[in-house]
Amino acid sequence: MILLVSLEPWWQKFKLMAKLKTLEDYRDEIKHCVKCGGCRAHCPAFGAERHEGRVARGKIALADALLDGEVDLEEQFLVDMSQCLLCGSCYSQCPNKVQTEEIVAATRREIARRKGLSSFGFGVATVLKHPKLMNLLAKSGGKLSRLLFKKIPESSGLHLRFPAPFISADRTLPPVTAKPLRERFPEVIPGKEGAPTVLFFTGCGINYMYPESGEALIKALKFLGVTILIPQEQACCGLPAVSAGATDTVERLASINLEMFSKHRYDTIVTACASCHSGLRQIYPGMIGGEGEYQKKIKDIFVYLVEQGLPEKLAQLPKAEKRIKVTYHDPCHLRNHGITKEPRAILKALPQVDFVELPGAGSCCGLGGTYSVYHYDTSKKIGAKKAALIEETGATLVATDCPGCIMQLQDSINHSGGNQRALHILDLLAEALP
Amino acid sequence: MLDKTIINGLEQIVGKEHVLTDKASLICYSYDATQRKFLPAAVVHPGTTQEISRIMALATRHHIPIYPRGAGSGFSGGSLPTQSDGIVLGLTRLNRILEIDEENLVATVEPGVVTEDFQKAVEKVGLFYPPDPASLKMSTLGGNVAECAGGPRCVKYGVTKDYIIGLEIVTPTGDIITTGGPTMKGVVGYDLTKLICGSEGTLAVITKIIIKLLPLPEAKKTMLVLFDSIDGAAQAVSNIIRGKIIPATLEFMDGRTIDCVREATNLQVPQAARALLIIEVDGDREFLDKQAQKIAAIIKPLGVVETRIAETPEESEALWQIRRSVSASLRRVNPDKFNEDICVPRSKVPEMIRKIDKISDKYGIPIVNFGHAGDGNIHVNIMIDSKIPGEQEKADGAIADVFAGALELGGTMSGEHGVGIMKAPFVGMELGTAAIDYMKTIKKALDPNNILNPGKIFPSDV
Numbered sequence: 001m002i003l004l005v006s007l008e009p010w011w012q013k014f015k016l017m018a019k020l021k022t023l024e025d026y027r028d029e030i031k032h033c034v035k036c037g038g039c040r041a042h043c044p045a046f047g048a049e050r051h052e053g054r055v056a057r058g059k060i061a062l063a064d065a066l067l068d069g070e071v072d073l074e075e076q077f078l079v080d081m082s083q084c085l086l087c088g089s090c091y092s093q094c095p096n097k098v099q100t101e102e103i104v105a106a107t108r109r110e111i112a113r114r115k116g117l118s119s120f121g122f123g124v125a126t127v128l129k130h131p132k133l134m135n136l137l138a139k140s141g142g143k144l145s146r147l148l149f150k151k152i153p154e155s156s157g158l159h160l161r162f163p164a165p166f167i168s169a170d171r172t173l174p175p176v177t178a179k180p181l182r183e184r185f186p187e188v189i190p191g192k193e194g195a196p197t198v199l200f201f202t203g204c205g206i207n208y209m210y211p212e213s214g215e216a217l218i219k220a221l222k223f224l225g226v227t228i229l230i231p232q233e234q235a236c237c238g239l240p241a242v243s244a245g246a247t248d249t250v251e252r253l254a255s256i257n258l259e260m261f262s263k264h265r266y267d268t269i270v271t272a273c274a275s276c277h278s279g280l281r282q283i284y285p286g287m288i289g290g291e292g293e294y295q296k297k298i299k300d301i302f303v304y305l306v307e308q309g310l311p312e313k314l315a316q317l318p319k320a321e322k323r324i325k326v327t328y329h330d331p332c333h334l335r336n337h338g339i340t341k342e343p344r345a346i347l348k349a350l351p352q353v354d355f356v357e358l359p360g361a362g363s364c365c366g367l368g369g370t371y372s373v374y375h376y377d378t379s380k381k382i383g384a385k386k387a388a389l390i391e392e393t394g395a396t397l398v399a400t401d402c403p404g405c406i407m408q409l410q411d412s413i414n415h416s417g418g419n420q421r422a423l424h425i426l427d428l429l430a431e432a433l434p
Numbered sequence: 435m436l437d438k439t440i441i442n443g444l445e446q447i448v449g450k451e452h453v454l455t456d457k458a459s460l461i462c463y464s465y466d467a468t469q470r471k472f473l474p475a476a477v478v479h480p481g482t483t484q485e486i487s488r489i490m491a492l493a494t495r496h497h498i499p500i501y502p503r504g505a506g507s508g509f510s511g512g513s514l515p516t517q518s519d520g521i522v523l524g525l526t527r528l529n530r531i532l533e534i535d536e537e538n539l540v541a542t543v544e545p546g547v548v549t550e551d552f553q554k555a556v557e558k559v560g561l562f563y564p565p566d567p568a569s570l571k572m573s574t575l576g577g578n579v580a581e582c583a584g585g586p587r588c589v590k591y592g593v594t595k596d597y598i599i600g601l602e603i604v605t606p607t608g609d610i611i612t613t614g615g616p617t618m619k620g621v622v623g624y625d626l627t628k629l630i631c632g633s634e635g636t637l638a639v640i641t642k643i644i645i646k647l648l649p650l651p652e653a654k655k656t657m658l659v660l661f662d663s664i665d666g667a668a669q670a671v672s673n674i675i676r677g678k679i680i681p682a683t684l685e686f687m688d689g690r691t692i693d694c695v696r697e698a699t700n701l702q703v704p705q706a707a708r709a710l711l712i713i714e715v716d717g718d719r720e721f722l723d724k725q726a727q728k729i730a731a732i733i734k735p736l737g738v739v740e741t742r743i744a745e746t747p748e749e750s751e752a753l754w755q756i757r758r759s760v761s762a763s764l765r766r767v768n769p770d771k772f773n774e775d776i777c778v779p780r781s782k783v784p785e786m787i788r789k790i791d792k793i794s795d796k797y798g799i800p801i802v803n804f805g806h807a808g809d810g811n812i813h814v815n816i817m818i819d820s821k822i823p824g825e826q827e828k829a830d831g832a833i834a835d836v837f838a839g840a841l842e843l844g845g846t847m848s849g850e851h852g853v854g855i856m857k858a859p860f861v862g863m864e865l866g867t868a869a870i871d872y873m874k875t876i877k878k879a880l881d882p883n884n885i886l887n888p889g890k891i892f893p894s895d896v
Contacts, residue, residue, distance in 0.1 A: 031769070032765070032769075034467065034469055034771070035465045035466065035467055035468075035469050035506075036467045036507060036569070037466075037467060037505050037506055037507035037569070037572050037573075038569075038571065038572060039572075040505055040507075040571075040572035041548075041550070041571035041572045050526055050527075050529075051462075052459075052462040052463055052506070053458060053459060053462045057465075058461075058462040061461050061462060061464070061465060062458055062461055062462065065458075065461050070457075070461070071457045071458055071461060072457070074456060074457060074458060075456070076454075076456040076457075076458040076459055077457075077458040080458055080462070095761040095762040096761075096762060096765055097762065
């Protein structure tokens with residue numbers, strides 16, 4: 001079974017600009033965990049499975065033991081290391097602010113380094129232990145996935161998120177678009193004379209699966225009159241590859257994007273995907289050679305729109321008579337960066353929306369990059385909790401700011417028999433804009 | 435290494451998937467919040483009282499140490515499997531709230547229920563379980579009972595054992611017995627419930643807990659008061675209580691703690707503030723404003739630098755956030771922390787703080803104090819960098835001096851964390867030989883093979 005993509009030939013020629021840290025580099029960080037166990041209250045994987053190996057504290061103890069040569073890469077070690085959504089819930093609540101996400105990602109890279117990428121298959125072992133599930137996946141998954149992915153270049157992280165034989169037959173997936181977003185627009189859309197330039201980092205989810213949300217973003221930027229730059233050479237941010245422990249892929253993708261960021265002239269970089277935002281803001285600066293001026297320019301689209309005074313402009317629009325009840329899910333990768341107010345500010349200002357707060361809005365949806373592929377059962381358990389909370393609000397729509405979350409939320413709602421729809425805030429914004 | 439027949443026996447009792455013997459899993463159950471590490475021979479997660487009974491019988495037959503474990507969040511090493519042939523008995527599968535009886539204000543739970551989950555469940559029906567250890571978001575009620583956990587609210591409401599009226603336990607030899615029951619009174623036989631509370635898992639495995647509940651107070655009001663000296667803050671505590679007001683919480687932070695938090699979080703606190711109290715009163719809404727005003731009047735002459743009274747839940751939350759940020763901000767002082775929890779009569783708090791300052795100077799290591807001023811329970815944080823040669827020895831000396839100081843003032847070396855292995859070497863300072871022998875006699879009688887959590891509490895073998 002081939003889980004990992006081979007890299008496209010032209011990448012091989014690409015000069016590496018950024019390198020990831022190794023597990024050894026995290027030795028001090030690992031010691032900062034004082035084993036208080038606070039993470040047990042916040043880890044979604046632990047909440048679903050309740051095994052100490054699932055929780056941040058356990059993983060850090062395992063990473064520590066690996067560094068000390070106390071433990072080998074035995075099966076349970078691999079399963080435990082695969083059981084992390086890299087959602088950062090533990091970090092956000094950790095009294096000592098231990099970077100568990102980074103330690104887990106570095107441990108996965110270490111596994112891949114020692115055992116080779118093809119056998120990295122964290123938790124693939126888990127799948128293999130369930131022959132029935134395996135058969136199901138093999139029968140329906142391959143076909144589905146081939147259809148889904150024939151249009152997506154192999155460099156995209158989507159391949160890591162949904163490797164062909166492992167996609168469960170009962171998973172709800174959005175159709176892949178016939179024409180990706182970046183093919184629908186020229187590289188530069190000029191704005192008003194002297195207006196600032198905004199670079200749109202589309203990400204794979206929006207480019208291939210939710211291009212309408214990308215169109216909505218472009219509509220919003222046009223409304224502001226800025227010049228829009230959509231570099232054609234942009235690559236996947238690399239976050240799924242981080243989740244998979246694929247060091248080379250991350251480094252190459254980051255290098256392509258870093259080159260792009262240094263080549264173009266722009267004032268702001270916007271993302272409309274929490275994962276991309278986190279990939280650019282968290283992974284890149286953590287890499288050796290990943291820092292740069294571009295870092296200061298990266299903004300989530302709603303942070304940017306709020307800065308540009310869009311809520312005030314929206315407030316001037318007449319309120320719709322018939323409004324829809326909408327709630328909001330905080331993607332982990334925005335919540336961790338403290339971005340919770342801005343998406344709500346836009347939602348609340350929309351004339352057709354009645355906003356209602358979601359209890360536990362910041363709890364992880366359960367997707368977690370490659371996590372839900374290998375641990376679909378656990379992922380569904382986490383998602384079911386979320387779906388129940390959404391049901392509780394009485395909302396018709398659950399809006400968010402991350403294509404991955406949208407996909408997972410819709411899948412969870414469908415499994416729980418709810419009839420809400422998950423969508424991007426941008427989709428609602430586009431409806432409201434003239 | 436355990437004999438294969440024993441592993442097979444365990445697997446027959448609880449099912450193969452609930453017996454872990456691989457290295458990775460053993461590592462994951464080798465530690466608690468003390469950061470000490472002991473690898474067990476196996477980890478077993480039973481699902482019923484009967485399974486636990488059979489495990490204890492098996493352990494008795496083969497003389498295998500059994501180490502009960504809840505969330506593993508203790509500060510004393512109480513759950514650590516200190517013998518390499520020991521079995522960790524993980525109790526987190528027993529996590530059901532069996533009953534919340536609103537007529538009798540009594541609940542029955544299994545030991546693996548997380549404290550906060552239980553509090554939320556009873557609060558939903560207007561009831562209240564007050565004990566609130568800092569670990570309540572992850573700690574289990576079984577662990578709370580075994581250690582007799584405390585918390586900020588204990589100044590008004592008492593500690594865990596004050597709410598436990600009955601238990602179902604499995605004895606070290608495998609018998610299942612109940613102690614106490616769901617009645618508010620009961621004096622038939624010895625009070626085994628109280629004996630088990632705080633016995634640190636050395637006398638029995640707790641399998642069910644019967645808990646007394648209170649009506650949920652209607653509202654609470656939080657205030658933060660800054661003082662120019664620790665004496666002012668301590669005097670304030672005494673005067674408030676002498677004024678016939680028992681706040682739900684009376685938390686204090688000393689000057690060094692305030693400095694740490696100020697540096698770490700940009701906390702806006704004047705330099706003149708050398709001590710701080712967070713006072714929370716609860717009860718009927720209409721009385722709270724009056725009580726807050728009364729407290730403000732009582733403490734006014736005691737060197738108050740500033741008083742902030744929260745008017746909204748958000749403002750209250752912001753005040754508590756200051757207290758919660760202490761732990762993380764201490765890391766800036768030094769990487770390694772020894773967190774002791776001495777308790778002295780509350781009038782002796784200023785004297786104790788002065789003693790600790792002297793100890794800090796004597797050893798030349800920072801000691802930061804905060805905690806539950808209302809009941810004299812001080813969290814003494816001895817901060818060192820253990821990588822520097824000699825620092826560990828200094829910390830050991832300082833810890834012994836702090837304990838001696840607390841005992842001189844009529845206090846105790848542990849208010850709420852328990853002895854476990856961390857304080858076992860010091861127990862003789864507090865308990866006389868005769869008292870230790872008395873306790874050991876009980877332990878020997880109930881656990882003749884010394885297989886239930888051996889090596890805890892007592893300075894030498896039972």
